[in-house]
Amino acid sequence: MAVNNVLGIIFSNASDEAVPELTSLRTMGSVPFAGRYRLIDFPLSNMVNAGITKVGVITNSNYRSLMDHIGNGNSWDLARKRDGLTLLPPFSAPTAGIFSGKAEALYGSIGFISDSGKDYVLLADCNIISDLNYEEMLKFAVRKNADMVIATANGLPPHLPNIMQYVADENDKITEAKYIDYFSQAVDHSLRVMLVKRTLLERLLHEANAKRIPDIEELIVRNVGNINIYCYRHEGYVRVIESISSYYEASLDLLNADVRKALFDPERPVYTKTGDRTPAIYGISAKATNSLVADGCKIEGEVENCILFRGVKIGKGAKVRNSIIMQDTVIGDNATIDCIIADKDVTVRKGKNLCGAPNYPVYIGKGIVI
Amino acid sequence: MARKPECIAMLLAGGQGSRLGILTKNIAKPAVPYGGKYRIIDFPLSNCVNSGIYTVGVLTQYQPLELNDYIGNGEPWDLDRANGGVHILSPYQQIKGTEWYKGTANAIYQNINFIERYDPEYVLILSGDHIYKMDYAKMLDYHKEKNADCTIAMLEVPWEEASRFGLMIVNEDGSISEFEEKPKNPRSNKASMGVYIFNWKKLHKYLVEDEAKEDSGNDFGHDVIPAMHSNGERMFAYQFDGYWKDVGTINSLWDANLDLLNPNVDLDLDDDSWKIYSKSPAAPPHFAGAQAQIENSMINEGCEICGNIDFSVLFANVTVEEGANVKYSIVMPGTTVKKGATVQYSIVAENAVIEEGAVVGSSPEDMDNIDDWGVAVIGHGVTIGKGAVVPPKAMIDEDMGGKE
Numbered sequence: 226m227a228v229n230n231v232l233g234i235i236f237s238n239a240s241d242e243a244v245p246e247l248t249s250l251r252t253m254g255s256v257p258f259a260g261r262y263r264l265i266d267f268p269l270s271n272m273v274n275a276g277i278t279k280v281g282v283i284t285n286s287n288y289r290s291l292m293d294h295i296g297n298g299n300s301w302d303l304a305r306k307r308d309g310l311t312l313l314p315p316f317s318a319p320t321a322g323i324f325s326g327k328a329e330a331l332y333g334s335i336g337f338i339s340d341s342g343k344d345y346v347l348l349a350d351c352n353i354i355s356d357l358n359y360e361e362m363l364k365f366a367v368r369k370n371a372d373m374v375i376a377t378a379n380g381l382p383p384h385l386p387n388i389m390q391y392v393a394d395e396n397d398k399i400t401e402a403k404y405i406d407y408f409s410q411a412v413d414h415s416l417r418v419m420l421v422k423r424t425l426l427e428r429l430l431h432e433a434n435a436k437r438i439p440d441i442e443e444l445i446v447r448n449v450g451n452i453n454i455y456c457y458r459h460e461g462y463v464r465v466i467e468s469i470s471s472y473y474e475a476s477l478d479l480l481n482a483d484v485r486k487a488l489f490d491p492e493r494p495v496y497t498k499t500g501d502r503t504p505a506i507y508g509i510s511a512k513a514t515n516s517l518v519a520d521g522c523k524i525e526g527e528v529e530n531c532i533l534f535r536g537v538k539i540g541k542g543a544k545v546r547n548s549i550i551m552q553d554t555v556i557g558d559n560a561t562i563d564c565i566i567a568d569k570d571v572t573v574r575k576g577k578n579l580c581g582a583p584n585y586p587v588y589i590g591k592g593i594v595i
Numbered sequence: 596m597a598r599k600p601e602c603i604a605m606l607l608a609g610g611q612g613s614r615l616g617i618l619t620k621n622i623a624k625p626a627v628p629y630g631g632k633y634r635i636i637d638f639p640l641s642n643c644v645n646s647g648i649y650t651v652g653v654l655t656q657y658q659p660l661e662l663n664d665y666i667g668n669g670e671p672w673d674l675d676r677a678n679g680g681v682h683i684l685s686p687y688q689q690i691k692g693t694e695w696y697k698g699t700a701n702a703i704y705q706n707i708n709f710i711e712r713y714d715p716e717y718v719l720i721l722s723g724d725h726i727y728k729m730d731y732a733k734m735l736d737y738h739k740e741k742n743a744d745c746t747i748a749m750l751e752v753p754w755e756e757a758s759r760f761g762l763m764i765v766n767e768d769g770s771i772s773e774f775e776e777k778p779k780n781p782r783s784n785k786a787s788m789g790v791y792i793f794n795w796k797k798l799h800k801y802l803v804e805d806e807a808k809e810d811s812g813n814d815f816g817h818d819v820i821p822a823m824h825s826n827g828e829r830m831f832a833y834q835f836d837g838y839w840k841d842v843g844t845i846n847s848l849w850d851a852n853l854d855l856l857n858p859n860v861d862l863d864l865d866d867d868s869w870k871i872y873s874k875s876p877a878a879p880p881h882f883a884g885a886q887a888q889i890e891n892s893m894i895n896e897g898c899e900i901c902g903n904i905d906f907s908v909l910f911a912n913v914t915v916e917e918g919a920n921v922k923y924s925i926v927m928p929g930t931t932v933k934k935g936a937t938v939q940y941s942i943v944a945e946n947a948v949i950e951e952g953a954v955v956g957s958s959p960e961d962m963d964n965i966d967d968w969g970v971a972v973i974g975h976g977v978t979i980g981k982g983a984v985v986p987p988k989a990m991i992d993e994d995m996g997g998k999e
Contacts, residue, residue: 260880261896299670482899485879491912494877499671501872503864504631504895504909505881506856511890519880520632520896521865533880 229308231363232343232423233272233280234334236327237265237291239350239417240385243467246588247568254282254351255290256472257551257569259479259488260519260534263294264351264466266497267488268418272347273301274493275360279308281337283330285315294498301496313337326439332430339427346426348441350417352466353383354475356487357418357459366420371455373425375399375445376418379458380411383465387442389415391456399454402445416459425452462487473566473586476532476549480515500535510541526556540575547583565589600650600679602735602792603715604643605706607699608636608723609656614844617974617992618944623655625723626662627848628927628945630855630864631895631908633873634665635842638728639721640672640681641871646731648719650679652709654702656686656695671874684709698813704802710795718798720791720815726851727839728862728869729790734833738792741769744828745797745820748790750835760786761816763832771830774821785832788839791815797828838862849942849970852908852925856891876911876928886917895928902932910945919949924956936979940987941971948978950997955985962987 237254247256254265265282272280280303284291291312295301298310313334327348331338338346345366347359357376366374375391382388382405390412392401405414419441421429429444438444445454462484464475478484489495502521507513513528521536526543533539534551540558548565556562557575564581568591573579577595581587589595612624619627625636636653643651651674655662662683668674669681684706686695696702703710703720710718717738719731729748738746749763762783764773775782801819805811811818824830838861842848854860864871878897883889888903897912902919910928915921920937929946932938936949941956949955956971969988979985980997 480882482882485882489879491878495879496877499875501671501870501875503855504893507889507892507894507904509891513883513889514887515885516883517880518883518894523865528883 229276229278230343231275231277231345231347231420232338232341233269233277234331234338234346234348235265235268235272235280235282236330236348236350237282237288238285239327240352240467241285243352243385244469244472246469246566246590247472248287250287250591251290252284252286252288252351253466255288255294256351256466257534258354258476260517260532261500262495262497263291264354265291265295266495267354268349268351269295269301269303270493270495271357271359272349273303273496275358275363277347277359278303278305279311279341279343281311281313281334283313283334285330288312288314296498300498311337327441328430328433328444329439331426331441332434335427335430338423338430341423343423346421346423348417348419348421353416353418353463354466354488355416355459355463356461356490357416357463358493359418362418362420362457365457366455369397369455370453371420372422372453373445374420374455374457376416376457376459377413378416378460378463379413380463382408382412382414383467383471384408385465385467387440389442389445391415393456397455397458399449399456402442402449402454404442404446413456413458416463469566469588470584470586473549477530477547479517479532480530502535505533508541511539526558534569547586549586568592571595598678600648600713600715602648602717602719602731603650603652603679603710603713604639604648604719604721604731605652605654605703605710606636606639606643606721606723607702608653608662609659609696609702610722610724611657612724612843615848616845616990617972618845618848618942619658620992621658621975622661623657623659623723624843626665627842628910629726629842629848630852631893631910632875633864633871635726636662636666636723637672637871637873638726639723640666640674641869642727642729642731643719643721644673644872645869646729646735648731649674649676650713650715651681652684652706653681653723654684654696654706656702659683659685665874667874672872679713682709698818699815700802700805700819701813703798704806704813707799707802710799715795718793718795720789720793722789724843725788725839725841726862727788727835727837728866728871729835729837729839730869731790731792734790734835735792737769737833738831741831742829743792743831744794745823746792746831746833747771747820748788748835749785749832750788750837750839751784752786754781754784757781757784757786762786765832769831769833771824771832774824776816785834787816788835789816790835791820797823845942845970845972849925849940853906853923855893855908856906878911881909884917923958940968941973941985943973944975944977946976947973949973950979950981950983952982953979953984953997955979957987959987 237252241248297304303310505522508525511524516531519535526539536553542559554571572594608625612619674681762775840851881898884901901917902915905922914931916934927945962968974992982998
């Protein structure tokens with residue numbers, strides 16, 4: 226199977242409720258991450274690097290920032306006449322407007338899926354950060370002649386609704402699918418990445434619509450004995466954003482060289498919208514250690530264990546530690562910041578002192594002046 | 596019929612820039628990297644779109660591969676237009692034979708057909724050799740206001756440097772009374788920036804006449820403009836105030852990069868109203884390691900810094916290992932400076948490797964004779980071996996063995 230025979234679908238709003246602070250004004254897909262990216266850049270680039278040329282992005286609500294970010298898709302080489310990137314907002318018929326589950330969302334776009342003519346559909350969420358290689362997963366599906374392949378990882382399951390545990394036989398064929406009730410035990414849980422034959426997906430979606438089943442997971446539970454579902458075990462890096470503190474941890478994880486190596490393989494770059502800013506500028510008496518610093522930053526103070534997004538300004542004598550500072554936020558002279566997540570365009574005035582705790586970072590909303 | 600552009604730009608990008616030595620061995624001068632993420636040509640191209648000029652012909656000749664590849668469809672500068680946009684214009688075969696671009700004026704002459712397709716009122720002639728931010732729309736307004744046939748952008752240079760430039764003696768109303776080409780005893784400090792606006796019909800006539808002259812060098816500065824002047828055409832000088840630098844030599848390229856680190860220099864690349872656009876690599880933000888010491892420097896995406904950086908400009912994906920020192924230097928994309936190595940007062944081209952303990956360049960203060968000092972240059976892909984010493988002013992184009 227040629228990889229361009231796969232349609233990619235990304236759920237930009239999936240698990241929005243897990244981090245209400247960050248998603249109150251945006252989709253999960255447009256949550257800023259790693260200094261210059263939005264979460265959607267990871268599954269989207271992964272698809273492009275696997276040779277997929279047609280991608281639909283399902284949106285539900287608050288997707289203006291997402292539209293602004295993906296534009297016509299040219300940053301991912303997806304501005305094309307044949308195939309390319311399509312935004313799929315809620316469709317008013319046949320289901321009514323905003324949907325509640327993924328099956329419902331997909332049913333609203335079933336025309337797009339059928340018309341793609343692709344053999345397979347790859348479904349992915351935005352809040353699971355991993356170095357899962359979609360191309361390898363596609364090859365696995367072909368090798369197994371699978372109807373459906375679900376990517377799984379072994380470990381403590383994330384606290385997200387509808388996270389599934391899968392039991393597979395020695396050939397990786399899934400024999401049992403169940404909802405997880407106990408979160409304290411390591412299991413093979415889903416990574417919310419699924420590759421499915423398009424015709425099968427269409428059949429399942431019609432079934433879901435007829436029986437009023439909103440979630441795709443429920444469809445799997447009902448059909449696990451009837452179809453060839455395989456599990457693709459991912460053994461590399463995984464972080465799931467399931468709360469604001471897991472967002473904080475996943476961000477600071479990037480200060481680890483092995484994690485950066487896993488996520489930013491030069492052979493499989495992560496693409497994003499360019500900002501046309503200057504390289505970061507360090508002033509006299511600037512000091513930055515163990516930090517990730519994006520372009521357009523101006524650093525005149527001290528920075529330690531931080532992620533600085535584009536255009537962040539750190540004033541003279543300011544001390545910023547263990548913090549995530551998003552785009553265009555300004556930390557004034559002599560301010561002291563520790564364990565903070567500052568959203569975009571925040572201003573911390575001169576000499577202010579703000580402190581959270583490592584297990585409870587303080588979140589400062591977009592545009593707030595302190 | 597699509598809307599006709601009032602003014603189109605022709606950008607002369609065919610120069611070799613031979614004084615940049617090994618830096619322009621495989622690329623034309625306008626493609627030389629500058630300022631941590633840019634190339635020289637980003638400046639005239641960004642100035643064009645910021646001035647509302649969306650039709651640009653780029654005339655290439657010397658080593659055009661990298662330049663063509665870089666410009667691509669013009670998307671980074673918003674020049675991927677259905678109507679207009681950026682066009683690469685290379686010399687081509689004609690019925691009477693094949694000719695290279697003989698001079699700047701001949702390059703435009705050979706592309707008269709291109710300009711005629713757009714049939715503009717005015718043509719802006721630019722070169723791809725300078726770092727500056729300029730609003731060409733204001734210059735065009737001036738040109739129209741003066742009812743000029745030709746307007747030449749000029750800036751006042753320090754008197755002691757004036758003899759290096761083409762100078763103009765300007766009347767009170769802005770009209771040009773005389774030209775002087777690099778005179779020994781300058782009578783003016785108003786230097787030409789190599790930026791011209793012509794009324795297209797007038798220029799067309801002079802280009803055809805110039806081509807017919809057998810003894811002509813087919814150059815704007817030497818032939819076409821003097822001919823227009825001696826025929827009494829309306830020639831005006833447009834004064835530009837601001838940062839402008841010819842980066843034609845190793846020292847001036849080095850200087851112009853370090854100017855970005857000087858807050859007193861009037862060149863703000865972070866100005867939202869006048870962005871300089873460029874093609875960005877897909878690399879993560881740069882990482883400053885636990886041992887890193889970075890001051891007074893510009894660091895681009897993808898760098899991994901564990902050493903000491905001072906007064907330097909680092910392009911994308913440069914690695915500086917622990918204990919390495921980079922100061923007063925320009926390091927281009929993909930280069931690695933290994934443990935304990937020192938790079939000082941140098942320009943290191945792309946994808947070079949400076950092995951452990953090597954020392955590249957030296958500080959002018961350490962010189963017995965200051966005349967022996969100069970910026971050291973390491974060429975594209977060159978490896979400098981362990982513990983090797985590269986003297987100041989050296990240009991290293993081949994791998995250099997270590998001390999083992």
